[in-house]
Amino acid sequence: MNTIVSQASKYILLALMVLFTIETYMVLRRRDEKSRNRIMRKQIGLMVMFNLVAYPTMYLLSGDFQMLVMFLAVVCFILVVQVLYRLIYRRASLILLNTMCMMLSVGFVIQSRLGMDTAMKQFIITSLATLICFIIPVFIRKVRIVSRLTWLYAVAGIGLLGVVLLFGRITGGAQLSVSLGGITFQFSEFVKITVVLFMAGMLQNRHDFKTVLVVTLVAAVHVGILALSADLGAALIYFMAYIVMVFVATRNPGYAFLGLGGMAGASIIAYRLFEHVRVRVAVWKDPFQDYEGTGYQIVQALFGVCAGGWFGTGLFKGNPDMIPLAYEDFTFAAICEEFGVLFAICLILLCMGMYLLIVNIATKLEKPFYRLVAVGLGTEYAFQVFLTVGGTTKFIPMTGITLPLISYGGSSIMCTIIMISIIQGLYIMRTDESQAREEERMQQRLRRRISDQEQYLKGYRSPARRDGYSGQGQGTPVQNVRYGENSRNGGGDARAGYADGGTTKIIRKLNRSQNGQNPADGREKKNGQEIGDTDELAKKIEEQTKNGLEIHY
Known part of the structure; x- marks a missing residue:
């Protein structure tokens, strides 16, 4: 029974990780805000399901009641962080937050598997660090x-x-x-x-x-x-x-x-x-030369990666305890053994996705200081992942660097959460700058639109207007009034600021100078009904345009 539970859970956990990774990159590609928000809400469900599968499985296989306590604590942590970020920082990067929470979930699960004491310490440090770092985005912004x-x-x-x-x-x-x-x-x-x-x-x-x-x-x-x-x-x-x-x-x-x-x-x-540098290079070149001595760590790590295969051995079915410092320097090897190489590849892709998010934020920041800060922190994060994964897989000599957000280490995880909080502050700042630029553009368009309408109304009441049209209102406008070619008979041109249908109706009515106008009092009739003085009409256009409303009669 235990074997069936372990084998079933490893495939479910892999499927959840694959879905989460795919949706992370889907969010990076999508531009529609509603679609992005829908995907990010689904990611929260995937995170909860990941912990819902992992911890009860470990409880059934180990009989340790602390697994259920840890499960409740981790799920509450994820939900509280998600809610607080949405309440306090409505413009925060939710995909960056989701990625961080998913990687923390993986870290909590693997630390719980390796030792509940280290997992509890890791959880307490993470919770305190996250709570303290809630002030960093507003600090960076203000x-x-x-x-x-x-x-x-x-x-x-x-x-x-x-x-x-x-x-x-x-x-x-x-x-x-x-x-x-x-x-x-x-x-x-x-x-x-x-x-x-x-x-x-x-x-x-x-x-x-x-x-x-x-x-x-x-x-x-x-x-x-x-x-x-x-x-x-x-x-x-x-x-x-x-x-x-x-x-x-x-x-x-x-x-x-x-x-x-x-x-x-x-x-x-x-x-x-340095002697220890020469030792690490020698071990990297041939770890089996001193298998029981200096090469023992890397050899056991390689055995763990190979033993897991593509799909892993399953929770509590591997031997990550045989890997020295599996909860710190060689956490990636323990993940490969029990979760599988495919799971580990998804984890690397998530790390890459976080780096791409940071770079994307950096490229859109206007101030050089904040742009360089984002680039520097993103580089440190990416290179730390490279050193850890490369050292574990014998791609480069081992450097003793931990895997961010996953490996055990109070200073490491606290520093990483601070870095991510700084990036969140920069993202909020970028969003504020973008909104300010958009508001300025909107105000400029509205000012131009009001100016154009005022010019038209002045031209309409001036004597020159009579010379600017021919026939029954079918001529071309006077030169001092900004129109597009399609504005004849009130057709309107978006380039001249008459994109909305309400303003077009007004201009069409004003252009019908020969149909029901009373030159004495400036009033216009349609089907025998007066529709108001042109001065009142100009005032209404200006007032409603400032409010961004369409004008209808």
Whole structure:
């Protein structure tokens, strides 16, 4: 019975993940707002169903009642976050929010499978981080001083990394974290944000060589401290963000090639200087050479990926516990083993979709500072995913970087949620800018329309009007009145501002100068009924046009 439940659940979970991924890219392609909202509502249902299948299955297979408690907690978390975002930030990117929640769901499920203690800690940290980060979008949107604290970001980042270098705890041959009051902080995760803010502040207005040189020196100090701490994974992320941001700001490919060359040179130097770097390269080249020693982690990770196959072994039917640090560095291998390679591919596609969303937001931001911030944070996120997946699959040497939103790690997940909240703030800002531009265009069109109608009414009452028409109102308008060619007999031309049917009816009536007009008092009759003075008519046109209404009689 347990085998049937496990096998059935893995196919259902895969189907839900595939549907969610497809709908994510459908939203990216759709332009119709109603269609997008309908798809995003369906995604919420898919997330709830994903947890509804995963946690009861794990409860049936393990008998651990905490699985049901975790299920209720995760579903409540998803629904509360969705409701609060819609209430507080009505212009937020809901597809970005849905993608984040789905990846958190996958992380909670795999952490619950590996160990309920780590899953509970992960959930508490995530909930607190999400609650705190609710203020970030409005902070980004309202507080303009953020773009002027350039050197404060640099000093804060270098200071935090210096604290880790001097007092950090050594883990896996690298100084990664500092313990404060029994709580461990990995400051390099938070400096990811400050270094991006510094570079964006420096490059927002000036792109000359001197500015680029200053940015390069400060970025080199960050990377140098990380290299001395032997945290080379974070150093690579910083360096890649630096290369991309300088290229985007200057649009000079020469800087990008110089940066890549510098990264290659720095890698060679790191290989020469650090013993653990040489060990990781040797393990990457041939992990079976020291299978029971230095190569044990990567070999077990590769075994897990292969054991899962395309569809996975099913929950509690694999052996992810055999993979060292499966809940941190090798979470991707554990996912491949029990959920399958197809599920893992969908997960990578979701990560790519999130990166595309961030890039799309960046390209539509007007202010250079915010555009560079979005580009930098998106680059760090994408490169972190690349380092984790590449290291797990032996595509590149392992760097010890966690998978964002999925792997266990308080500092990592808190930093990632902060980054996504910043992106949400930038998206809301972009939406505000777009709406302001659209409102300005609407006001300009309305002003032109009112001006055109006033000019026509003046021309209608002037003596020149009699010379501007011939016959029974079938002639062409006078030159000082803006009409299109199709405006004869009141036909109207959208280019002249007479697109709506109500205004066209009025002009048609006014043009019938020979049919029922009383020149003495400016009143017009239709079927013997007076329809009002032209001055009153002009006033009504102006009043209703300002309200964006059609005019009917």
